[in-house]
Amino acid sequence: MEFYIQILINGLMTGSYYGLAAMGLTLIFGVIKVINFAHGSMLMVGMFTAYWIVKLTGWHPYAALILVVPMLFIFGYALQGIVIKPILVSQRDVREPTEVIIVTTGVWYILDNLALMVFGAEYRVVPTSLSGQIMLVGDYIIQTPLLYGFITTMVTAGLLMWFLKYTKMGMSIRAASLDRDAASLMGINQYRVYNIAFGIGAAIAGIVGCVLIPFYYVFPTVGVVFDVKCFIIVVLGGLGSIPGALIGGLIVGLIESVFPMFMTSTWTELIVYVVFLAVLFVMPAGLFGEKRDW
Amino acid sequence: MNSGSTKRKTIDTMLKLALAVFVFTIPVWLSSPTYLQILIMLFLFAYLTTTWNLVGGFAGVLPLGHSAYVGIGAYTSTVLFISLGVSPWIGMWAGALIAAVVGVFIGIPTLKLRGAYFALSTMAFGEGIRVLVENTMQLGPFTINGPRGISVPLLPGNNLLAYQFTSKVPYYYIILLMLCVVIFITWWFSRTRPGYYLAAGGEEPEAAQALGVNVARYKVLAMGISCFLTALGGTFLAQLTLYFYPKQILGLDFSFELAFIALIGGRGTIAGPVVGALLLRPVSELTRIYLSSTLPGLHLVIFGLVLILVMLFQPRGLVEPLERAYNWFLDRISGERKEVKS
Secondary structure (H helix, E strand, O other), X not given: OHHHHHHHHHHHHHXXXXXXXXXXHHHHHHHHOOOOOOHHHHHHHHHHHHHHHXXXXXXXXXXXXXXXXXXXXXXXXXXXXXXXXXXXXXXXXXXXXXXXXXXHHHHHHHHHHHHHHHHOOOOEOOOOOOOOOEXXXXXXXXXXXXXXXXXXXXXXXXXXHHHHHHOHHHHHHHHHHHOHHHHHHOOOOHHHHHHHXXXXXXXXXXXXXXXXXXXXXXXXXXXXXXXXXXXXXHHHHOOOOHHHXXXXXXXXXXXXXXXXXXXXXXXXXXXXXXXXXXXXXHOOOOOOOOHHHO | OOOOOHHHHHHHHHHHHHHHHHHHHHHHHOOOHHHHHHHHHHHHHHHHHHHHHHHHOOOOOOOOOOHHHHHHHHHHHHHHHHHHOXXXXXXXXXXXXXXXHHHHHHHHHHOOOOHHHHHXXXXXXXXXXXXXXXXXXXXXXXXXXXXXXEEOOOOOOOEOOOOEOXXXXXXXXXXXXXXXXXXXXXXXXXXXXXHHHHHHHHHOHHHHHHXXXXXXXXXXXXXXXXXXXXXXXXXXXXXXXXXEOHHHHOOHXXXXXXXXXXXXXXXXXXXXXXXXXHHHHHXXXXXXXXXXXXXXXXXXXXXXXXXXXXXXXXXXXXXXHHHHHHHHHHHHHOOHHHHHHO
């Protein structure tokens, strides 16, 4: 029994940072109605930024948040403003411009391969004060960096939901995601809203970077590892829903920790895809999505 | 513009004929196997992208898992050849049939989904197939070999029956012929009732449905045909390289490259995939040969840049401006430009 609870704890811990990684993706989808295929690359940029700051300054990875989050926010803001906005302007009559998927795929290829050219293909680790720490809670072993990640995820999700619900900018974002034309008529600058949504999405990728570096490798294609996983998580939870991303992440984390008990662990990847396709066919809106979006 | 003049038509036909003769006689004077290989891969990608285009172009959705069908074709014909001694010429039809059945089976639920959801579901399906193959060592009497991949047993000399040749020239003509056939099929398909229905459904699904077109049914039909033809290309790839493994032939990169070529060339046009392959394949092959040791991944950076620029400035692909330039050239040379002006 204790053994199974331990497995569940591990699954929830892993799932929480999956959920955090998917949160930025779902936020951006909610606003622009397009899957950002460069999301994994933004995570990669976040991880490399966190990696270099921690490596060069020797700070605690969570102290690096002070630098990483604003840097990534500017990165996302500029990326949307320079690369993606022109497409959205030219496709403003289309509810779901496919061109944006393609352009963000282009961004993905450029960022990943630039990182490969600049940093090389090797897997990097930086020793931090959190790396390899464990704590005992009753009879259960909890990896400290994962626990910190779990707490960070919950705090980030709470802050994000509060921001969307109660601040003026958050309300503008929600208005633009409901009906961008009506929002524009109400005096909301929709492209500024998109810039900010993208900036926040990238900033969350920066948080993920700080959470991951105490226990994860950094390498140029690390985004691809998370890319497909994040896509699956957001569709499971319902595209555009923040709690959905969180719960989708926990589900995938649980599948990945529970199923290896019963089968070879390489098969769990397949289970995740099968569950994903099954959910998509049975309830395309996901667990928390709005029906009209599929 | 009066494009019906006989002089203009003659020049147009002659130019196209000259191009055809040129393409068919390349192996006569080009003896370098390296460059021939580049051309073969170019035609293979043009072929695969043209088949992708039947769904991705005409049906207006974005399939990102077509490498699954390339893999099904390659694995089926090779596995049949190894275990039962079935000639790949026969095995490729078996692979194509399996791919078509799988494509229709997966197409029925997914093709009802909207843009992003369809793209994601095909991606998950493609990745699922890769994981499945990587985890299968043995399927009944057939050896799959998991992540290590399979090699086609090498037979001595040229063996027409076994689809194996020592020189690149036969491969060149086979893929050129396959490309011509699939371009003809696309052309024919775009001029039939299902083709029109499909184009209507791709552009204005609600309007087409309101006029009584069962859009979903024609999308599934296109998916079946596309997967069938894609798998034939998979067998060709297997016979050309004689060794393949899941990460290469079933990878996400493969699927994405097909989509990129079509989008850069011109999605939903007949010449688009060929133009796209003509532009992108040499870039990728040449940078891979000459720069991969110093600047790995450079060709993918170039791909990404080209993709973004094309989407920004020419979202319908590069065929459109090229066609305009060609027409302008024809007018100029047949002396019709002045007539139009006066």
